[in-house]
Amino acid sequence: MRTLLKNGRILDPSINMDEIGSILMEDDQIIAVGADIDGSDCEEIYDCSGLWIAPGLVDLHVHLREPGEEHKETITTGTQSAAAGGYTTICCMPNTNPPLDKPELIDYILDRAASPEAGGVFVAPVGALTVGLMNERLSDLHALKKAGIVAASDEGAPIQDAALMTQAMELCVQFDLPIMAHCDETSLSANGCMNDGATNAMLGLKGMPRSAEEIMVMRNCLLSLHTGCQLHVLRVTTWGAVEMIRQAKYLGAPVTCEICPQNFILTDDMVGDFDPRFKTTPPLRTTVDIDILLQALADGTIDCIASDHSPHAAYEVDVPFEEAPFGMVGLESTLGLTLTHVTHKGILTPLETIRKLSTAPAKLLGLDAGTLQPGGTPVAQICVIDPDLDWTFDVSRTFSKGKNTPFNEVRLKGKGVLTFCGGEIYRDAQFNPDRYETFDLD
Amino acid sequence: MSYRNLLGIRNLEPSDIATLIQMASSFKERVNRGENTASPTKHVIGLLFFEGSTRTRVSFEQAAHYLGHKVTNFASQGSSMSKGETLKDTIETLRYERLESLVMRHPASGSAHLAARFFGGPIINAGDGQHEHPTQALGDALTISEKKGSLSGLRVAIVGDVLHSRVARSNGWLLSKMGAEVRFVGPRTLLPSNLSLFPGTAHYDLLSGIEGADVIMCLRLQRERMRQGLVGSEGEYRRLYQINSRTIRYAERDCLVMHPGPINRGVELDDIAADGAHSTIRNQIENGIFVRMAAFEWVFGNVPTASSQKSTAKRGKK
Known part of the structure; x- marks a missing residue:
């Protein structure tokens, strides 16, 4: 079967393409991209005029919660949420229960993600760096790699012991695994629940000082420099951490990092009177940090945008602030938030926006994603975006089980309206399938 | 029913503070003169102490006694909280037990705000973590x-x-x-x-x-x-x-x-x-009783009209 996506603005950062054109698919493959495509024999035509056609988005930082915390999210609901958010490839974090420290668990994740009920996106598991994420001994990283992990991480349980992290990096060099590091010096941040600043002082909440993040970013960057291990810093939130990473890159360390929308939009004072939806780790910081983070996103110091999708059940969030879990859902809001707060404000061009959301994260973990070129991915991965669609993010209508987000009912401009991963896996109600009929008259 | 919460001082207007101090001072005079200080409305008040306290709890009990309110005590030891019930569920349970107001002390900052979200009646914060008292x-x-x-x-x-x-x-x-x-x-x-x-x-x-x-x-x-x-x-x-x-x-x-x-x-x-x-x-210990009398009457909306400040009661459930 032939499918045509016609007359869209094709944004393919993998070859720096930004032009009006069409995409021709044969079954689940892209077979041609460009301005002069004959789609006369296509069974299905999507008119994409006024829309962007981009590679399917790639999220390096997702908590699918399975196994063990299916009350928060399942692989089925999480992948459906990803498809609705424009994603075609997501990395799932290892801090499940039990943590992803054994090959059997990786097999389980991949099986569940491939099942017909799932959302149809590719799930690339991230393995636990240490057994049980207990930070005592390293997992069998070789076996995990063979089972299909794309990186290893200490997410949720940052490794404090520098010697253990050095050993982890040495073995990850040997097995060609990047490390995704949760950077937090916990002797400084223990029991903290928000940024250490003016607001937590007022509210009587223990703070998480910026130095806790920055010290660990610096340590991990230095270990990466000296071992040669590829390091991806999860969720950068402070200007100091950005400067550490800038310096590490200057020194030639193989370091990359990500930012999440909450950290370039929200600030610590928004916690207000103890609203636990604003509780994240590392925490929301200040407007000074946001200015520098956005500059660093534009100048390339920050490589990509991730969601840090962290679903929780409602009853877990309706507790006193200091007892509430960290994190918020993000798969279905990250694209809209990025377009609204970054692209439409002129901080990134449309092509650079797609690079941060797709091509760059795919490239840094070597994932088969992030391009529209024929044969560039095993199956077609495409996200069609209506950049000017005004919409209200309504969390009650999301696919994710988690409804914990401070962005509920926020007005956004720009939305993913169609997602293809092989075939069509998501179509937004706002996308009119018949719209081509009114245009396709020539 | 129109009521207020007393969750902290930070969100009060200076006029509210002046009213509360004035009411307390007047209660003190009347109690010292041996006058009847019974409240025009009688209520059942829950004292919820998730943290140890002697003086504050006794002071609230004395205040309720002078006003003729009924007090029922609830401590975290031996309660459903020790069986794993969440604070939200405890608060909602007490709401449907028909307690009309809760005085709460809890070790977590912000817990009084949480209680106010789920109780549907006046909450008086008797100390929440390191936040307010x-x-x-x-x-x-x-x-x-x-x-x-x-x-x-x-x-x-x-x-x-x-x-x-x-x-x-x-x-x-x-x-x-x-x-x-x-x-x-x-x-x-x-x-x-x-x-x-x-x-x-x-x-x-x-x-x-x-x-x-x-x-x-x-x-x-x-x-x-x-x-x-x-x-x-x-x-x-x-x-x-x-x-x-x-x-x-x-x-x-x-x-x-x-x-x-x-x-x-x-x-x-x-x-x-x-x-x-x-x-x-x-003096501080003694005055604690009279301000708590004022606090009860203020949250229930029994503010004397003689007070120059106009009542700014929030209506209904917040």
Whole structure:
């Protein structure tokens, strides 16, 4: 079967393409991209005029919660949420229960993600760096790699012991695994629940000082420099951490990092009177940090945008602030938030926006994603975006089980309206399938 | 039903504070004259203490007794909370047990705000973590205004473990809203590092902090702070921050020495400061009853119309 996506603005950062054109698919493959495509024999035509056609988005930082915390999210609901958010490839974090420290668990994740009920996106598991994420001994990283992990991480349980992290990096060099590091010096941040600043002082909440993040970013960057291990810093939130990473890159360390929308939009004072939806780790910081983070996103110091999708059940969030879990859902809001707060404000061009959301994260973990070129991915991965669609993010209508987000009912401009991963896996109600009929008259 | 919550001082208007102090003062006169102070409306009030307390709980019970309200006690020990019930579920249960108001003390900052979201009736915060303890501050304000006439223009030094103190926060908000100059005095490890949203200035040196002060409020120093390494030793704290016959001379001659209790005698205060002519510690305890009477009537909307302030009751469930 032939499918045509016609007359869209094709944004393919993998070859720096930004032009009006069409995409021709044969079954689940892209077979041609460009301005002069004959789609006369296509069974299905999507008119994409006024829309962007981009590679399917790639999220390096997702908590699918399975196994063990299916009350928060399942692989089925999480992948459906990803498809609705424009994603075609997501990395799932290892801090499940039990943590992803054994090959059997990786097999389980991949099986569940491939099942017909799932959302149809590719799930690339991230393995636990240490057994049980207990930070005592390293997992069998070789076996995990063979089972299909794309990186290893200490997410949720940052490794404090520098010697253990050095050993982890040495073995990850040997097995060609990047490390995704949760950077937090916990002797400084223990029991903290928000940024250490003016607001937590007022509210009587223990703070998480910026130095806790920055010290660990610096340590991990230095270990990466000296071992040669590829390091991806999860969720950068402070200007100091950005400067550490800038310096590490200057020194030639193989370091990359990500930012999440909450950290370039929200600030610590928004916690207000103890609203636990604003509780994240590392925490929301200040407007000074946001200015520098956005500059660093534009100048390339920050490589990509991730969601840090962290679903929780409602009853877990309706507790006193200091007892509430960290994190918020993000798969279905990250694209809209990025377009609204970054692209439409002129901080990134449309092509650079797609690079941060797709091509760059795919490239840094070597994932088969992030391009529209024929044969560039095993199956077609495409996200069609209506950049000017005004919409209200309504969390009650999301696919994710988690409804914990401070962005509920926020007005956004720009939305993913169609997602293809092989075939069509998501179509937004706002996308009119018949719209081509009114245009396709020539 | 129209009602208010008393969750903290920070969100009160100065006129609310003035009304509460005025009501407390009037209750005190009437109780001392042996008059009937029964409330025009009778309510069943739950006292929910998830943290140990003797004086505050007794004070609330006494206040309810003078007003003719019924009190029912609920402690976390032996309750459903110890069986794993969430705070939200406990609060909702008490709502459907038809308790009309809750007085709550809880170790988590912000827990009173959470209770207010789910209870649907007046919540009085009797101390939430390190956040606020509004009735303590109101009692202290009544004590100061009895001794000094007015709060406006006074210099008040709040000395000690400000970082971990709900009493310091509530008193700081109250006094600064009422026009006093508030100074927070203590070691760098026990003051917040960023005071830009805090109702006062920081002083790390005791003598400059209490210089010319009309009121010195001491805060309790918990032994835990020494174990945490926030204070080198009790001896060091005593040497640098104790209010005693030597250091008190730097304050005004007629300064008040206050303490929310319980006192670590010989640490925050020596005997002369605690028991001498400057000390208001006993007045504070007594006044605690009358401000809690005022707090009950204020949250239930029984504010005397004679009061010049117009009622700004929030209607219905917040």
